[in-house]
Amino acid sequence: DIVMTQSPDSLAVSLGERATINCKSSQSVFHSSYNKASLAWYQQKPGQPPKVLISWASTRESGVPDRFSGSGSGTDFTLTISSLQAEDVAVYYCQQYYSTPITFGQGTRLEIK
Amino acid sequence: QLQLQESGPGLVKPSETLSLTCTVSGGSISSSTYYWGWIRQPPGKGLEWIASIYYTGSTFYNPSLKSRVTMSVDTSKNQFSLKLSSVTAADTSIFYCARHVLPRGYTSGSPFDYWGQGSLVTVSS
Numbered sequence: 001d002i003v004m005t006q007s008p009d010s011l012a013v014s015l016g017e018r019a020t021i022n023c024k025s026s027q028s029v030f031h032s033s034y035n036k037a038s039l040a041w042y043q044q045k046p047g048q049p050p051k052v053l054i055s056w057a058s059t060r061e062s063g064v065p066d067r068f069s070g071s072g073s074g075t076d077f078t079l080t081i082s083s084l085q086a087e088d089v090a091v092y093y094c095q096q097y098y099s100t101p102i103t104f105g106q107g108t109r110l111e112i113k
Numbered sequence: 114q115l116q117l118q119e120s121g122p123g124l125v126k127p128s129e130t131l132s133l134t135c136t137v138s139g140g141s142i143s144s145s146t147y148y149w150g151w152i153r154q155p156p157g158k159g160l161e162w163i164a165s166i167y168y169t170g171s172t173f174y175n176p177s178l179k180s181r182v183t184m185s186v187d188t189s190k191n192q193f194s195l196k197l198s199s200v201t202a203a204d205t206s207i208f209y210c211a212r213h214v215l216p217r218g219y220t221s222g223s224p225f226d227y228w229g230q231g232s233l234v235t236v237s238s
Contacts (some may be wrong), residue, residue, distance in 0.1 A: 001176075002209070007229065033219055033220075033221070034175045034221055036219075036221075038216065038221050038222060040224035042224075048230075049209050049211075049228035049230060049231055050160065050209075050224055050225070050228065051228075052224040052225065053221065055224050063224075069136075093129055093159065093160055095160075095224065095225075097214075097216055097221065097222035097223060097224060098221065098222070099216050100173055100175075100215065100216060101162060101175040101177070102122070102150075102162040102175075102213075102222065103162070103177060104159060104160040104162070105159075106159045107159045
């Protein structure tokens with residue numbers, strides 16, 4: 001199984017400041033046939049299902065604000081929120097869809113400082 | 114707009130079988146591209162993929178749960194189902210159904226792009 005490890009477990013950032021969440025996979029999730037990493041980022045707010053923000057490590061989904069960006073390759077990935085807004089308070093998960101079993105990171109709780 | 118809705122008992126006794134159904138509306142479950150999956154989330158904890166099924170009935174299970182999980186599909190009703198046997202309190206979770214592309218060999222998967230709202234199932238006597 002590919003183990004996904006996120007850091008930190010929780011993060012408090014001031015409004016308007018940058019938030020950075022890291023995700024490391026236990027093996028590469030780079031898919032050579034697509035020349036992309038099979039890595040997604042989700043946002044989950046209380047009482048709601050997760051919502052996909054980023055696919056292929058860096059492709060923003062339709063309707064996702066451009067303050068959200070993803071980067072990384074191979075085994076190390078980052079989700080960045082460039083200017084934190086109040087509505088960004090949530091738990092964020094990374095997920096690999098390179099191979100089964102599909103696995104998620106343990107989640108990072110983002111709060112306002 | 115594709116919608117998924119979970120249904121089933123909210124309370125199951127220990128050692129019994131948990132059964133849930135996901136009804137898909139706004140689109141056909143008989144898509145040549147997509148798999149239909151179950152993900153669970155213990156209250157306050159993270160996400161775990163349980164299993165996925167193709168409209169033909171082809172299934173893929175998480176090895177950690179494989180011995181207790183069965184999925185099925187009913188294309189006439191645009192539904193798919195999950196059975197989890199021999200449940201314990203540790204299986205208490207919110208169960209989500211969702212759509213995705215399953216990674217297969219040289220073919221990459223995709224994220225879970227459409228999700229149900231989730232169904233809380235508590236295991237308790």
